Amino acid sequence: MSENIRSTNLRFNLEKDTQKRAWQYLQNMDKQQFKSYSNVIAVALVDYFDRYYRSQDDPYFETREREERFVNQIISSVESAMENTLPVFLAGCMVGMSQVPVGAVSVTQQELDEEVDWDFLGE
Numbered sequence: 001m002s003e004n005i006r007s008t009n010l011r012f013n014l015e016k017d018t019q020k021r022a023w024q025y026l027q028n029m030d031k032q033q034f035k036s037y038s039n040v041i042a043v044a045l046v047d048y049f050d051r052y053y054r055s056q057d058d059p060y061f062e063t064r065e066r067e068e069r070f071v072n073q074i075i076s077s078v079e080s081a082m083e084n085t086l087p088v089f090l091a092g093c094m095v096g097m098s099q100v101p102v103g104a105v106s107v108t109q110q111e112l113d114e115e116v117d118w119d120f121l122g123e
Contacts, residue, residue: 010041 012023026037034040055061 012019014020014023026040029040051061
């Protein structure tokens with residue numbers, strides 16, 4: 001055996017839910033995507049302990065992570081809604097624009113100046 005390879009034995013107590021689930025995952029994993037038990041277990045351990053030590057160093061890590069997932073879900077929902085409704089809205093706008101006489105749309109600079117409250121500039 002090579003100096004850079006370490007061997008260990010694992011046992012799973014199938015009467016314990018977590019260990020049973022771990023065993024089932026290993027038995028049902030896609031062998032094309034996950035090449036070996038060793039690699040899957042190594043990746044899982046590294047991920048588990050990285051998260052554990054990060055949460056020890058930063059007690060708000062998990063809270064921020066949950067917030068980020070929540071924000072991403074909101075963004076995804078809004079994007080999906082926009083993809084579904086924006087084309088219909090824009091089509092309606094285009095139809096509406098084609099029915100408005102050209103002269104009715106023009107706005108003079110004086111009308112714009114009257115509508116804008118320029119006091120925010122601090123004059």
